[in-house]
Amino acid sequence: xxxxKELRGKFIFLLLTAFIFxxxxxxxxxxxxxxxxxxxxSISWRSKSIPKKSIRVPHNYQxxxxxxxxAQTIIPLKNTTHLLVSAYMDQRLKDWDxxxxxxxxxxxxxxxxxxxxxxxxxxxxxxxxxxIQHTDNFGFPxxxxxxxxxxxxxxxxxxxxxxxxxxxxxxxxxLPIRNNKTSGTEVKKFQFNITVCISNLFGxxxxxxxxxxTLEMYRLLGVGRVVIYNTSCGPDLDRLLHSYMEEGFVExxxxxxDHHIKPSRGWLFSEHGGDIHYFGQLTTLNECIYRxxxxxxxxxxxxxxxxxxxxxxxxxxxxxxxxxxxHPKAGVxxxxxxxxxxxxxxxxxxxxxxxxxxVPGINILEHIYREEPDRNIYHxxxxxxxxxxxxxxxxxxxxKHFGEVFRVPPDVCRIVHVRVALRNLKLxxxxxxxxxxxxxxxxxxxxxxxxxxxxxxxxxxxGSDGQTHI
Ligand SMILES: *[C@@H]1O[C@H](CO)[C@@H](O)[C@H](O)[C@H]1NC(C)=O
Ligand SMILES: *[C@@H]1O[C@H](CO)[C@@H](O)[C@H](O)[C@H]1NC(C)=O
Ligand SMILES: *[C@@H]1O[C@H](CO)[C@@H](O)[C@H](O)[C@H]1NC(C)=O
Ligand SMILES: *[C@@H]1O[C@H](CO)[C@@H](O)[C@H](O)[C@H]1NC(C)=O
Ligand SMILES: *[C@@H]1O[C@H](CO)[C@@H](O)[C@H](O)[C@H]1NC(C)=O
Numbered sequence: 001x002x003x004x005k006e007l008r009g010k011f012i013f014l015l016l017t018a019f020i021f022x023x024x025x026x027x028x029x030x031x032x033x034x035x036x037x038x039x040x041x042s043i044s045w046r047s048k049s050i051p052k053k054s055i056r057v058p059h060n061y062q063x064x065x066x067x068x069x070x071a072q073t074i075i076p077l078k079n080t081t082h083l084l085v086s087a088y089m090d091q092r093l094k095d096w097d098x099x100x101x102x103x104x105x106x107x108x109x110x111x112x113x114x115x116x117x118x119x120x121x122x123x124x125x126x127x128x129x130x131x132i133q134h135t136d137n138f139g140f141p142x143x144x145x146x147x148x149x150x151x152x153x154x155x156x157x158x159x160x161x162x163x164x165x166x167x168x169x170x171x172x173x174x175l176p177i178r179n180n181k182t183s184g185t186e187v188k189k190f191q192f193n194i195t196v197c198i199s200n201l202f203g204x205x206x207x208x209x210x211x212x213x214t215l216e217m218y219r220l221l222g223v224g225r226v227v228i229y230n231t232s233c234g235p236d237l238d239r240l241l242h243s244y245m246e247e248g249f250v251e252x253x254x255x256x257x258d259h260h261i262k263p264s265r266g267w268l269f270s271e272h273g274g275d276i277h278y279f280g281q282l283t284t285l286n287e288c289i290y291r292x293x294x295x296x297x298x299x300x301x302x303x304x305x306x307x308x309x310x311x312x313x314x315x316x317x318x319x320x321x322x323x324x325x326x327h328p329k330a331g332v333x334x335x336x337x338x339x340x341x342x343x344x345x346x347x348x349x350x351x352x353x354x355x356x357x358x359v360p361g362i363n364i365l366e367h368i369y370r371e372e373p374d375r376n377i378y379h380x381x382x383x384x385x386x387x388x389x390x391x392x393x394x395x396x397x398x399x400k401h402f403g404e405v406f407r408v409p410p411d412v413c414r415i416v417h418v419r420v421a422l423r424n425l426k427l428x429x430x431x432x433x434x435x436x437x438x439x440x441x442x443x444x445x446x447x448x449x450x451x452x453x454x455x456x457x458x459x460x461x462x463g464s465d466g467q468t469h470i
Contacts, residue, residue, distance in 0.1 A: 065117040066159045066174030073254050074103075075175070079167045080112075081105040082145070083260055085283060087160050087175040088290040092391070092402070096130070096148040098160055098177055101287050103261070103280060104145035106133065110164050114149030117159035117174060123152050129162055134282065136394045139269030142261055142276040144283045146392065179294050192224035193317050195296035197288035198304050199229055200255065200279040202263070206234025208456060209361035209447075210305060210418065215244065216446045217307050220439050222315040223300075227291065229255040229284040231263070236360055239454045253291075255284060285393050293387040301383045301393065307364075307416040308335055308384065309435055319413055320384070323406065331389020331403025334381040336373065336410045341421035344369040344430065351440070358458050359451060364418045365440065369430035371423050381407070382415050 075084045083103040090099040098114070113126035130148040137143040151157045159174035196218055218226060226244075230252050233241070244250035257263050263279040266272025276283075285301050292299050298320055300308055313319040323333060342362055351365035373379045380396045391400035398405070416436060436443075451457040 064120055065122045066161075067170055068173045069159070070173050070175060072256065074257060074260055075173050076260060077102070077162060077164075078171050078173075079164050080110065081108050083142075084162070084173075084175060085287055086290070087177045088179045088293070089177055089181075090148075090179070090290070092388075093148070095150060097151040098149040098157065099290070100129075100147040100149065100160065100162065100175065101283065101290065102145045102147060103142050103257075103276065103283055104131070104133065105141055106137065106143050107141065109133075112147065112162040112164055114147075115161050115163055115169055115172070116149075116151060116155055116157045118152075118155035118157055120158070122169070123155050123157075125152065126163060127152060134286075134392055134394075135399055136277075136282060138267055138277045140264065140274065140276050141269075142280075144280075144286055144392075179290065181294065190295060190297045192292070192296040194221075194223045194298045194300060194320075195225045195227060195288075195292045196223050196300045196302050197227050197285060197292075198302055199281040199284040199288070200231060201228055201233045201237075201304065202231040202265075202279045204232065204234040205304070206237050207305070207361035208234075208236045208240055208451075209356055209359045209363055211237060211361065212240060212359075212447050212450055213364050213443065214305065214307055215249070216443055216450065217309075217436070217439065219249065219446070220315070220442055221308075221310070222317045225249065225251060225292070225296065227251045227253060227288050228304075229253045229288075231255045231257055231279055234360075236454075236456060240450070240456070243450065243454045253284070253287075255280070282394060285395065289385065289387045289390055289393060296387065299385050299387045301385070301395070302415075303382075303417075305362075305417060305419055306337070306382060307436075308382065308413065309416045310413050311410075311435060312412055323408065323412075327404065327406045329404045330406040331386040332398050332401055332405040333384040334397075334405065334407045335384060335413055335415055336408075337380045337382055337415040337417055338373065338410070338433075339371045339422045340364075340367045340369060340416060340418045340433070341371065341430075342367055342418055343421060344427055351437075351444075353444070355448060355458050356451075359456050362418055364416075365436055365443075367418045368432055368434050368437075369427065370433040371421065371425055371430060374423060 073085060077084050082105060085101045085103065087098055087100045089097065091097055109131055112129040112131065114129045115126045116123045127150045132146045132148065134144040147162060149160060157177055159176055161172040161174045163169060163172060215226060226249060228250060241250060241252060245252055257280045261275035263276055264272045264274025267277055289299055302308065310316060310319040313322065324330065345366050346368045351363065356363060383393065383398065385398065386403065389401055389403040390398050393399060448457060
């Protein structure tokens with residue numbers, strides 16, 4: 001009899017223990033939280049495991065994370081004057097795993113801590129953050145800033161945020177950690193050969209014709225994707241861009257920088273005032289390099305009215321393959337910018353096409369006079385990079401990089417840049433350069449097709465009209 005009671009006691013004890021384990025296992029799963037949030041209201045023991053020293057957890061602490069994820073591209077970091085943009089895995093430097101790109105106010109930098117979500121759970125201790133301001137700030141109060149974080153051991157990090165001392169973790173927005181494929185550093189096959197990053201569309205820019213011609217030139221040159229950071233634009237350009245987005249050739253990144261700080265329209269604080277250089281151009285260029293690091297073989301950092309043009313190759317990949325063979329260690333290629341003043345027109349008018357009459361903007365095919373740069377003064381370059389070789393970039397040079405830098409001779413490749421004159425030379429002092437015309441047979445019908453699609457082509461006219469003039 002006693003033996004039987006003893007067994008029954010043991011059995012009940014085992015049953016209870018198993019039950020408790022099942023409950024604990026269920027409580028630990030984020031899935032359970034999502035299904036039964038009420039369970040957490042009464043469970044306070046979890047927050048005791050969070051060291052008070054590093055993270056203050058609010059009273060109604062929820063064990064699943066992230067609590068908030070961004071709906072916007074630019075996120076204020078609460079309890080600071082800074083803005084965060086995005087977070088990327090970056091294990092190229094010893095000791096660091098994650099790079100957060102932000103816009104920091106230079107006069108109020110404070111210590112920050114990195115807090116991680118590891119597969120849906122808070123990691124209970126923070127790690128110290130290293131704050132690196134980019135050296136180019138042109139005197140503005142705000143500067144592009146990298147914050148480097150170390151992922152704690154045993155954490156499959158999915159989200160990260162930064163905390164100033166003594167702030168609640170619940171208040172902060174978490175950034176998803178992108179480029180998170182950890183298997184092998186060398187990606188063998190890229191989705192894109194060449195990506196063009198265009199920083200900062202702003203104001204009511206509505207130069208539709210030049211823009212369409214430029215995008216279609218990119219396409220003929222082998223560009224797979226064009227990324228545009230958009231603060232605002234004119235109505236016709238907006239329609240055009242939506243059409244390119246649907247097709248997948250263009251990625252628009254919303255860039256509402258003016259909702260947060262006062263962007264400058266100029267490049268120098270002492271002359272133009274404002275909070276940050278050119279609507280945050282430096283931040284967008286850096287962001288774009290990381291955004292396409294794992295997806296694109298090369299990234300071109302351009303303005304909207306610039307075409308990086310090979311003069312000895314039919315398109316950009318053959319050019320890059322040649323350059324890379326000659327300079328295997330190069331990761332950065334500098335291309336000379338050449339101005340084609342928009343006041344000088346080609347005299348025959350053969351590309352003054354009737355169907356483009358009502359389309360707002362410059363017709364780049366009408367401008368063939370190229371300024372010779374004044375090599376006694378500073379001559380600006382634009383950049384083609386292998387993104388994996390770049391850590392930080394500026395507009396005309398890279399700030400931190402791994403490979404070598406190569407200056408591409410202008411007879412091999414130069415930038416065709418139709419805009420206001422830089423040097424005010426006489427017409428006969430210009431070089432005649434009709435390189436763009438080599439592409440007219442494909443370019444004109446392609447431009448017409450796009451303009452027709454968005455209803456901007458004069459009705460009745462089409463590309464074949466244009467061809468008869470040539
Ligand atoms: C942080 O900011 C929030 C509002 O965003 C405020 O309620 C809170 O008191 C601030 N905390 C500290 C420590 O400044
Ligand atoms: C992290 O992910 C790997 C692979 O998905 C998995 O094997 C490992 O158990 C995970 N570790 C933790 C702590 O979640
Ligand atoms: C990488 O990030 C993407 C998007 O945030 C996510 O869907 C994916 O699960 C992540 N992969 C890993 C291995 O963390
Ligand atoms: C990339 O360029 C190569 C030529 O160098 C070409 O064969 C290949 O199809 C291109 N890939 C893409 C994705 O455009
Ligand atoms: C660009 O941004 C403005 C302002 O947010 C918006 O109205 C417009 O639709 C955007 N255009 C595109 C093509 O994303």
